[in-house]
Amino acid sequence: MDHRDPHQRYSVDFFCGLSSAVITTLVTHPVNKLIYRQILEGGALKDSLTRLRLEGLHYLYRGALPPMFQKAVSLSTMFGVYNVALVPMKKLHMAPRTEHFAAGFIAGTAETIFCPFERVQVLLIKSEYHSRFKNMFHTFIDLRRTHGILEYYRGTAVVYWKNTLSCSMFFVMKAxxxxxxxxxxxxxxxxxxxFLTGGVLGAAMTTVLYPYKTVQVYIQKDIGGRFLTSREVILSIYSKGGVKLFYKGVVLNSIRALLGWGVTNSVFDYMKEKLNRL
Known part of the structure; x- marks a missing residue:
């Protein structure tokens, strides 16, 4: 067991999580953009790929800053809060799997604070908003000015359950x-x-929870108006294309998760081991 002060442990985990987030986002953003486009446009992979190619390199990394910020703070929070939360969990003498699940659930809850970054990412990726929003900062300002701060948190309930379940699953299986x-x-x-552990677990985890991602994107793709409930959106998606529409882009997402979580897990563990030796 790590006997360092929890604040010291959090600092190391925060830095390692931040570093792995930046590297992972740079590697996986083009693939992630294709996934969002498939969900938003409902077309085949080759159609979304063609549209991205026609838009050019100028727009390829458009929308990359929100997930980089979001991943930097959320992965830092996820790993840091998880390890700090394990300290009181162990004092309760829970079963090891219960400890990891509970600490992961707490970490996922903390991650949900950064939902606005995911909200803005969806808007920047949607081609209809290319002329309206210049970048991440402009999008935040525009949303607050036209619809208020609550507009940042459209889809928070779905993000909460996606985060808590994915964190819990990941840490239990990793342990x-x-x-x-x-x-x-x-x-x-x-x-x-x-790399293999993070990649395989990440791919399995995100594939199982992929319908949450689809519902989240459908909720967050619109601006203004009444906040639709998850039930309303689920029924709407089902009426348009049945169960298969909930899994639009799932294959590409699994490949992205395999690469992304592999990079995240290997970079995090490598940097943490090196820093702990200092």
Whole structure:
């Protein structure tokens, strides 16, 4: 068990989470943009890919700043809060899986504070808003001026359940897998194992919870008007295309998650090990 002061532990986890978030966003944003486009446009992958190609490189990383900010603060929060939350959990003498699940749930709850970044990302990716919003900061200002701060939090309930369930699942499964790591594994082997662990778990986790992402995007793609409930949006999506519409873009999302979570987990664990040796 790590006997360092919780504040020191949080600082290390915060920095490692921030660093892994920046690297992961730069690597996966183009793929993530294709996924959002498939959900928003409802077309085939090749159609969304063609539209992105026609828009050019100028728009390829449009919308990258919100997820970079969001990932930087949310991953920092996720890993930091999770490790700090484990301290009181262990004092309650829970079963190990329950400890990891509860700490992950708390971390996911804390992550939801940053929902506005996901909201703005959806608007910047939607092609209809290219001429209205210049960048992340302009979008935040425009939304507040025209519709108020509450507009930032459209879709928060769905984001909350997506975050809490995904964090809980990830940390429980990661702890189980790491039990089988060899203690004398070489550095390269550990990095590869961390990449594969994060990638496989992330892909499985996001695939299972993918309908939450679809509902979130449908809720957050509009501006103004009444806030639709999750039930209303689910029924609307189903009436348009049945169950398969909830999984539009799921294959590409699984590939993105495999790469993204692999990078995130390996970079985080590598940096944390190095910093703990200082």
């Amino acid at each position: 189980e897998v790491k039990k089988h790591y060899g203690k004398e594994d070489a550095s390269v082997t550990k990095n590869l194992l961390n």
